[in-house]
Amino acid sequence: MTKYAQVILPLAVKSDFTYQIPEMLEGQIMVGCRVVVPFGNQKLYTGLVKSISSEPQAEVSSVKIKSIESVLDAAPVVTEKQLELWAWMASYYVCAEGEIMLTALPGGLKPQSAIWVYPGDVLPAPKEVKNKEWYILQTLESQARISIPQASELMQVKNPLLPLKQMEAKGWIRLEYEMGVPYKVKTRTVWGLTDRLQADEDISKVLNELSKHPKQEAALLHIIAAGYQGKKLSTRELKDQHQVSASALQTLVKKFIIQAEEEVIDRTQKLAGFRKRGEGEQLFDWQQQALHLINQYFSEIPLKPTLLEGITGSGKTLIYLELIRQKIQEGLQVLYLLPEINLTPQVINRLRTAFGDKVGIYHSRFSEQERVEIWHKVLTGVYEVVVGVRSAIFLPFEQLGLIIVDEEHDSSFRQSEKVPYYHARNLALWYGNHWKVPVLLGTATPAVETAWAAKEGKFHSVQLNRRALDAIPPMIDIIDLNHQHKFKLSNGIFSDRMEAAIQAALDKKEQVILFQNRRGYAPYQICRKCGHIPQCIYCDISLTLHKQAKELKCHYCGYGHQVSLRCEQCGALEVETEGIGTEKIEEEIHRVFPTARVDRMDQDSVKSRSAAERLIEKMELGETDILVGTQMVAKGLDFEKVSLVGVLLADPLLFYPDFRSREHAMQLLSQVAGRAGRRRIQGQVMIQTRQPHHPVFTWLKDGDYKGFLEEEWKVRQELSYPPFCRLIRLELRHKDAVRLGNSARALEHILRKIFDRSVLGPEPPPISRVRSEFRLQFLIKISNKASPDGVRKQLLTGLENWYKHTEYGNVRVWIEVDP
DSSP states (O other), rough: OOOEEEEOOOSSSSSTTEOOOOGGOSEETTTTOOOEOOOOHHHHHHHHHHHTTTTOOOGGGGGEEEEOOOOOOOOOOHHHHHHHHHHHHHTTTOOOHHHHHHHHHHGGGSSSEEEEEOOOOOOOOOOGHHHHHHHHHHHHSSOOEEEEEHHHHTOSSSHHHHHHHHHHTSSSSEEEEEESSSSSOOEEEEEEOGGGOSSSHHHHHHHHGGGOOOOHHHHHHHHHHHHTTTTTTTHHHHHHHOOOOOOHHHHHHHHSEEEEEEEEOOOGGGGGOOOOOOOOOOOOOHHHHHHHHHHHHTTSSSSOOOEEOTTSOOOOOHHHHHHHHHHHHTTTTEEEEEEEGHHHHHHHHHHHHHHHGGGEEEEETTHHHHHHHHHHHHHTTOSSSEOOOOOGGGGGOSSSEEEEEEEOOOGGEEEESSSSOEEEEHHHHHHHHHHHHOEEEEEOOOOHHHHHHHHTSSSEEEOOOOGGOOOOOEEEHHHHHHHHHHHTTTTTBBBBBHHHHHHHHHTTOOOEEEEEEEOOSEEEEEEETTTOOBBBBBSSSEEEEEETTTEEEOOTTOOEEOOOOOTTTOOOEEEESSSHHHHHHHHHHHHHHHTEEEEESTTTTTHHHHHHHHHHHEEEEEEEEEESSSGGGGOOOOOOOEEEESSSSOOOHOOOSSSTTHHHHHHHHHHHHHTSSOSSSSSSEEEEEOOTTTTTHHHHHOOOOOHHHHHHHHHHHHTTOOSSEEEEEEEESSSSHHHHHHHHHHOOOOOOHHHHHGGEEOOSSSSSSSSTTEEEEEEEOOOSOOHHHHHHHHHHHHHHHHSGGGGGSSSSEEEEEEO
């Protein structure tokens, strides 16, 4: 077998220069690349070095040759298009391509290394060996090798590599490095006939011989019957379904009648189950007109993204289905992006009703092994349609013909928890523009930036202003909690009007959704005697009470402790809760409506994909009367019997310290209101608030989203916020608040020299300390006319100058583009 080697060429030469490799290598190498060439002798490499050094700017010493021991993948697992996307992301979002690769690839495809300890060639004298070293040597006498975690346990040290390398230097042990990918094909043992039983007469002869052994005969008959059906039975199937014993199978093996085989199991098979929805849903005339207009826009050159703006319940999904059908007929693939994992069951049921097993699902609740198999099915074209959340944008499509971004306004499309920070909608727009793939953005409440792009003619716009089946838009009722409390009209967390409306819906056998965008029982506990509020010891935030778990917990770092009836500060028994979470609402419903069947949908109750699917199924089958939830219940769910939606407290949505708070409040309240009355019964939406005259409620009641947009554009233009500029956020983190403050002031000085008055900060974010790290942030406003590449180069140059000061070297900087 031919061995190969990497040749790492110098970067100091002209980029357009091509080195002609000696004839023995049979190829060419481009400057600045890593290439693979056949592994040969020293004479060959001498010729290679001479060839390279013929270029005056090249340095022979910079040529490195490393051996390649094995190839991890028989065929590429990523495509050229993916690599181009990663390169663009690295440039635009100011991060490394390696960070993007780690985000894009399923864990099962990420190469992992392992170090193993083997016995060495030198046998040490007992006096030379320390106790910790002796444990290693003794263990190697009874087993072939030791892993690093096992060595750590044996030596009782956190990192055993240093003492192990010292042992290796003495020849006592040998360390070997292995590289591989975690993904392994799943198999099962099945049973089939041996080669000697190919003809029917051979089989008849054997059966006659086994007539005196009924258990063996029965086992063979089951295996033969399965074979005629094109199947093979596993040991478990033979045992559980046909009561075949292991001894009967082993006897047949010894007689060379049957043989065991390893059969590959498709892990995605169990993902294929779905409940069929009504078939034959037809488009109305006005939906057909919208579909015709979209197809017309898709055929135009130059191709622009299309915004499908349809009110809730207008039938956007039906239009998506027809577009998908058209692309499949053209032999193309479709990517259907959703903001929430919990929306996939309903969507996948509709798609699989229409398209069967051509449809795949991709999100983080699948195991890494399952995600690898889905990845390969997309790469090989087995899946023609993929429904997924933001990470699905990284799948290896070869024939992508359409990208649908449903609920395009939703902030869940933005990854803001870790690097790389990105927005899946923006990646879809880049992909569509770069590869000329149609992109359809669907929503009832477009993002302010998206709506502006449509107004400016950068996007096409298609409107759906009617509800399907002529359903009447819900009636919206704003309830003033100040009035309720003044006249003592509320019963606990429910106003008198909301309580009456819930009871009326239950009496009519209709369903209710109650929305509160805070999980847990209560945001915090407080001592009425001394005013103490339990805080996280690692973050600057109060601990949230989870009553069912009897725990106070931080939602940022996970720290928590058991609930105590006494104040941890003064010991008084006067501890009370403040605020309401979904757990408290569920408890209150059981008190006020004791016969109602209640379910809760939030991160605490929906931790697996099966849990979410079961909750949705119970709502669809009418087994749940009241569904309580966070924003999970607000997005895209379609329940026929929901007639009432209640928002327990809208105020936190309105006053979050973010320039997008009004936009997010308007979108979320519009979306949650759209869950009510989606068929022929008019729905009702009740919103409790202490700010009943807030303009968001006026726009909401009037159904005037365009009026909201006009006002929001005006405000943002005056204050210079997107879409009238672009933003870059820098966040500095360090465990020492003083050092962080000093480094931030130094960076401020550098940034203001580059960007002048466009720099805001440094200021602490809303949560100024997370996981023991203090945080300060800058916001840089960039003109839309400025070159993105030029801005990034200036920013990186400024950061390099700042990092030259050694005292700032361990202050971490996070860069978020378009925060």
